[in-house]
Amino acid sequence: MRIASLSPHARIFLVLVPLLALLPLVLPTYQVTLANNIGIFALATLGIVLLTGIGGMTSFGQAAFVGISAYSTAYLAIGTDLPAQLGWLGGSPWGGLLLGMVLTLAVAALLGALTLRLSGHYLPLGTIAWGLSLFYLFGNLEFLGGHTGLSGMPALRLFGISLDRAESLYYLIWALVLLAVVVTLNLLDSREGRAIRALRGGQRMSESMGVNTFRAKMVAFLVSAGFAALAGWLYAYTQRFVSPAPFSLQAGIDFMFMALIGGVGQVWGALIGATAVTFLKQWLQDWLPHILGRTGNFESIVFGLLIVVLMQRMPGGIAGWLARHLGHARKLAPSAQPAPTPVEPLPRRALPAKGEAILEVRGVTKRFGGLVANNDISFDVHAGEILAVIGPNGAGKSTLFNQLSCVDRPTSGEIRFRGRRIDGRTAREMAGAGLSRTFQHVKLLPTMSVLENAAIGAHLRGGKGVAAAALRLDRREEARLLDEARRQLGRVGLGQHLHAEAGSLALGQQRILEIARALCADPCLLLLDEPAAGLRHLEKQALAELLKRLRAEGMAIVLVEHDMDFVMGLVDRVFVMEFGEQIAEGVPETIQTNPAVLEAYLGGVE
Numbered sequence: 001m002r003i004a005s006l007s008p009h010a011r012i013f014l015v016l017v018p019l020l021a022l023l024p025l026v027l028p029t030y031q032v033t034l035a036n037n038i039g040i041f042a043l044a045t046l047g048i049v050l051l052t053g054i055g056g057m058t059s060f061g062q063a064a065f066v067g068i069s070a071y072s073t074a075y076l077a078i079g080t081d082l083p084a085q086l087g088w089l090g091g092s093p094w095g096g097l098l099l100g101m102v103l104t105l106a107v108a109a110l111l112g113a114l115t116l117r118l119s120g121h122y123l124p125l126g127t128i129a130w131g132l133s134l135f136y137l138f139g140n141l142e143f144l145g146g147h148t149g150l151s152g153m154p155a156l157r158l159f160g161i162s163l164d165r166a167e168s169l170y171y172l173i174w175a176l177v178l179l180a181v182v183v184t185l186n187l188l189d190s191r192e193g194r195a196i197r198a199l200r201g202g203q204r205m206s207e208s209m210g211v212n213t214f215r216a217k218m219v220a221f222l223v224s225a226g227f228a229a230l231a232g233w234l235y236a237y238t239q240r241f242v243s244p245a246p247f248s249l250q251a252g253i254d255f256m257f258m259a260l261i262g263g264v265g266q267v268w269g270a271l272i273g274a275t276a277v278t279f280l281k282q283w284l285q286d287w288l289p290h291i292l293g294r295t296g297n298f299e300s301i302v303f304g305l306l307i308v309v310l311m312q313r314m315p316g317g318i319a320g321w322l323a324r325h326l327g328h329a330r331k332l333a334p335s336a337q338p339a340p341t342p343v344e345p346l347p348r349r350a351l352p353a354k355g356e357a358i359l360e361v362r363g364v365t366k367r368f369g370g371l372v373a374n375n376d377i378s379f380d381v382h383a384g385e386i387l388a389v390i391g392p393n394g395a396g397k398s399t400l401f402n403q404l405s406c407v408d409r410p411t412s413g414e415i416r417f418r419g420r421r422i423d424g425r426t427a428r429e430m431a432g433a434g435l436s437r438t439f440q441h442v443k444l445l446p447t448m449s450v451l452e453n454a455a456i457g458a459h460l461r462g463g464k465g466v467a468a469a470a471l472r473l474d475r476r477e478e479a480r481l482l483d484e485a486r487r488q489l490g491r492v493g494l495g496q497h498l499h500a501e502a503g504s505l506a507l508g509q510q511r512i513l514e515i516a517r518a519l520c521a522d523p524c525l526l527l528l529d530e531p532a533a534g535l536r537h538l539e540k541q542a543l544a545e546l547l548k549r550l551r552a553e554g555m556a557i558v559l560v561e562h563d564m565d566f567v568m569g570l571v572d573r574v575f576v577m578e579f580g581e582q583i584a585e586g587v588p589e590t591i592q593t594n595p596a597v598l599e600a601y602l603g604g605v606e
């Protein structure tokens, strides 16, 4: 295999694995011990990268999760005074890992269930509260040794091999770190991973594409806690002694610093950050007393100042800086590879018969306090038809759109989609039912590729979960999802831009990308919010051709649009609103000459 054909991640592994394998052979034992600590910190920090940097959820409780596992491990390994129920686990390192993992994940699930649905600062505050209370709990439980902790742990023994030396533990620790990196990279490069990566700034869009954002948050939270649990298990066997101090809130903040310095948005940032912070602290501790000529806790002060400067100079951390300067900012992100061979297309939804009523809106009224944004609106949309909703600014079009897509619910009246009432249903449910949409203000994930942005639309057409993704058992399905995204992008004319960052596209192209994303959901009703805004003349023509083809296939399309030339040459019917009222409805020819429309919408053209 040629090196040039390897992904950037594979190339990093190619360099890193032999380097890591050689280190204990050349380093003195105390530095191997330092490398072991770095590996354990990197594991916990990797959880922060996934949760905070990629998923956008800030947690200061990572050290507390490490602590639960470390204490479970130590408690079982020492094995004195075990309650009868835990006796069978006593003395076994696997028992410690199992108990640590189960307890950590149970606590994370509970904490997640309480805080992840809430926006704003609830999660960080919840994790701070959790970190504090657990620290005091560790210190006050007598069977955990109180503030002096648990000591006298035996050495780790796996498969009959004793890992009692720093060198032998080193290989276990770093093998697990690299395994965790692989699992994280695999997860991020999957359907579930796209959902996690979309959490930062794309939650409303994701829900409209059928992504269960709460589930995606929970997955990130649990995987992150799982890494902390693994770190805790290794920590206990490395130190062979546990006490509350290393699991304090301060330690949780340190993990956050490691992630920030290393590069919180990049998987490799965890390893870089853990290494940089450990060495920096060590270096400051060794040299500051010499430089300042006196001892004291100066390293904490200098460390704090250095972090402020680093954050200011390198907001993306060291990994972000390296990626930018080595020219692979994009490539370091999980990249969707082109499908190697033609794949079987995804199954399609049976489209309703042409002319079937897809959407029935009856007497819909929406009030915001005293303001009536939509008043008694009624219309139908049929399969194989394009309806335009037009009206001057503030007429109530977006409000209507939000209700049609179940982002908002009417104050009164009802909306039926394919005969079933949908007012009160969620946007996610509607995505599954066959309603897909674009947004007035484009909602893309700018640092993700065009291909991956489109693939989010196909989320509900795949079903492989986290374990399949982590173990790469989802490759066939993933290839089909990406193939569908590629097909839809080709259809809308973005086939040349598959691997570009979505944020690098012109605004008009971004709108078209939203249409491709919506089409990936295989909808039977497409809601397009100002699709022609920002498009050049030729792009508008191409868009009109595409919408005509979709109409011919039997799709129902509702669009809100201000560009009258575009609307009148394309749509079958026009629905006109003003001040929340419906003032006219009909074919474009009659609407164009309707006096009420001319008066209200065009400002009274004679």
Ligand SMILES: Nc1ncnc2c1ncn2[C@@H]1O[C@H](COP(=O)(O)OP(=O)(O)OP(=O)(O)O)[C@@H](O)[C@H]1O
Residues within 6 Å of the ligand: 368, 371, 373, 391, 392, 393, 394, 395, 396, 397, 398, 399, 400
């Ligand atoms: N969440 C809200 N709370 C209060 N008032 C709102 C809310 N959303 C919309 N409105 C009001 O409802 C009216 C209709 O707004 P809407 O955005 O639906 O109009 P529009 O036709 O889409 O306008 P535009 O073409 O400028 O997007 C406006 O007066 C607006 O201020």
